[in-house]
Every structure is written in structure tokens, then in C-alpha cells.
Amino acid sequence: MRDNTHFGFREVPLGEKQALVDDVFHKVAQRYDLMNDLMSAGLHRAWKDALVTAINPPKSEREFTLLDVAGGTGDISFRTIAAGGPGTRAAVADINADMLGVGRERAYAQALDDVVTFVDANAEALPFPDKSFDAVSIAFGIRNVPRIDVALKEMHRVLRLGGRFLCLEFSNVDVPGLDALYELYSFNVVPALGRVVAGDAEPYRYLVESIRRFPRPNAFADMMRAAGFAQVSHRVMSGGIVALHSGWRL
Numbered sequence: 001m002r003d004n005t006h007f008g009f010r011e012v013p014l015g016e017k018q019a020l021v022d023d024v025f026h027k028v029a030q031r032y033d034l035m036n037d038l039m040s041a042g043l044h045r046a047w048k049d050a051l052v053t054a055i056n057p058p059k060s061e062r063e064f065t066l067l068d069v070a071g072g073t074g075d076i077s078f079r080t081i082a083a084g085g086p087g088t089r090a091a092v093a094d095i096n097a098d099m100l101g102v103g104r105e106r107a108y109a110q111a112l113d114d115v116v117t118f119v120d121a122n123a124e125a126l127p128f129p130d131k132s133f134d135a136v137s138i139a140f141g142i143r144n145v146p147r148i149d150v151a152l153k154e155m156h157r158v159l160r161l162g163g164r165f166l167c168l169e170f171s172n173v174d175v176p177g178l179d180a181l182y183e184l185y186s187f188n189v190v191p192a193l194g195r196v197v198a199g200d201a202e203p204y205r206y207l208v209e210s211i212r213r214f215p216r217p218n219a220f221a222d223m224m225r226a227a228g229f230a231q232v233s234h235r236v237m238s239g240g241i242v243a244l245h246s247g248w249r250l
């Protein structure tokens with residue numbers, strides 16, 4: 001077992017977790033996209049490409065609507081629209097008005113505001129009817145949601161029969177050598193970058209801690225099955241830095 005206290009991990013009561021997370025993304029919203037590139041050395045682009053390939057929007061005019069939960073500034077949605085045909089649409093649901101605001105500006109600047117919509121919503125209580133989306137995704141978002149089991153059930157509820165759920169999330173680096181390097185990078189370089197670029201190290205320290213607390217892939221797969229997903233699988237990328245989890249509503 002990892003000794004969490006060694007890193008000064010805070011025990012955050014469930015009821016306070018959402019407020020802490022909201023504060024983090026309120027502080028970083030304007031610099032979020034830049035920070036993603038800096039902190040992952042651009043790798044987040046390849047991970048997101050893998051997610052969009054799995055979403056597999058049709059190239060044809062066939063209607064296809066993605067719901068991207070905790071979609072923030074809309075990255076996954078914009079990439080899905082770019083990969084799909086003229087019938088592809090995307091809805092970004094996020095709890096943070098600042099992140100959504102940056103996303104709306106991006107959509108407007110690219111004249112995509114008619115195909116990408118932004119909805120103020122909590123992943124634990126999605127304001128959409130049952131079976132209303134062809135695919136549901138969540139990228140680097142599920143670990144921030146206080147009640148993961150409730151959010152998984154909600155994402156299953158709004159997915160149509162035969163639709164695919166995809167979750168991209170940080171995972172566990174198990175490659176000898178890389179694990180120590182990754183630990184050093186996460187707890188030193190990431191907060192330092194946060195301080196220089198976003199003006200505050202604390203939000204990034206919290207984000208790194210939340211990565212270490214997230215369930216291992218097999219435990220998360222069990223949570224997905226408990227929420228109703230079938231044919232649950234995952235694959236790790238970049239030595240286990242991230243995992244792409246997949247499940248279907250059958």
C-alpha cells in the first residue's frame with residue numbers, strides 16, 4: 001500500500017469534495033488548455049485521439065450525437081465533430097460555468113456553436129432523457145466526481161441501447177523506472193508549472209493527489225459493470241499513465 005500521508009494527502013469529506021473541485025477549475029479555466037499541453041508534453045492529444053477513434057462518429061450524414069460529460073472546454077467534442085460527418089453533434093455537460101464559458105467562446109470562434117452545445121450539469125444528475133445519446137464519454141473527469149457510482153449509472157441511463165460508453169482517465173504507472181520518474185514529475189514539476197503558468201500550485205497538487213486515489217483499472221471495471229455496462233474492457237496507454245475504459249449498453 002502506498003503511504004498517502006507521505007505526500008500530505010488530504011482526506012476530503014464527500015460533501016466538500018465537489019466545492020474543492022469547482023474551486024480548482026474556476027481558478028484554472030482560462031489557462032486550462034495551455035496547461036494540458038505543458039503538463040502532458042502534448043501527450044493528451046494522442047490520448048484524446050484514441051478516445052475519439054473509439055467513439056467512431058460516422059463519416060456519413062447519419063445523425064450521431066455524443067454526450068461528453070465533464071467536458072470542460074469542449075476538447076473531446078470538437079475533436080469528435082472534426083472526425084465525424086455532417087450528421088455529428090456533441091453536447092458538453094460540465095458543472096463549472098467558467099470551463100463551459102471558455103468552451104462556448106471556442107465554439108463561437110470556430111463557427112461550431114450550432115453543432116456543439118454546452119450544458120451546465122452535474123454528472124450525478126444529468127438533465128437528459130433516458131437513452132438519448134449514441135455515445136457517452138468522460139475524459140479526465142470521473143475522478144473528480146464525488147459519487148462515481150451514481151455518475152456511472154446516470155451515463156448508462158442516457159445512453160441508447162447499443163451505444164458505447166468511453167472513459168479516459170489517469171491510471172497507474174507500473175513500468176519499473178518510469179514509475180519513479182512519473183512520481184517525481186507529478187509531485188514536483190506539475191505543481192511548479194501550475195504556480196508559474198496558472199499562478200497557483202495548490203489546484204494542481206490536488207489534481208495529482210486525485211489521480212493516486214482513483215481505483216485501479218480492474219476495480220473501475222467492476223464499478224462499470226455494477227452500473228449496468230456490458231462487455232467492459234480497458235487498455236492502458238503510455239506505460240499506464242492513462243487507461244481508456246469501454247463499456248456498452250446492451
Ligand SMILES: C[S@@+](CC[C@H](N)C(=O)[O-])C[C@H]1O[C@@H](n2cnc3c(N)ncnc32)[C@H](O)[C@@H]1O
Pocket residue numbers: 018021022025069070071072073074075076093094095096099121122123124138139140141144145146
Ligand atoms: C480535468 S477537467 C477535464 C475536461 C475535459 N474533459 C478535457 O479532457 O479536457 C475535469 C472537468 O470535470 C468537471 N467536473 C468536476 N466535477 C463534475 C461533476 N460533478 N459533474 C460534471 N462535471 C464535473 C470540471 O468542472 C472540469 O471541467
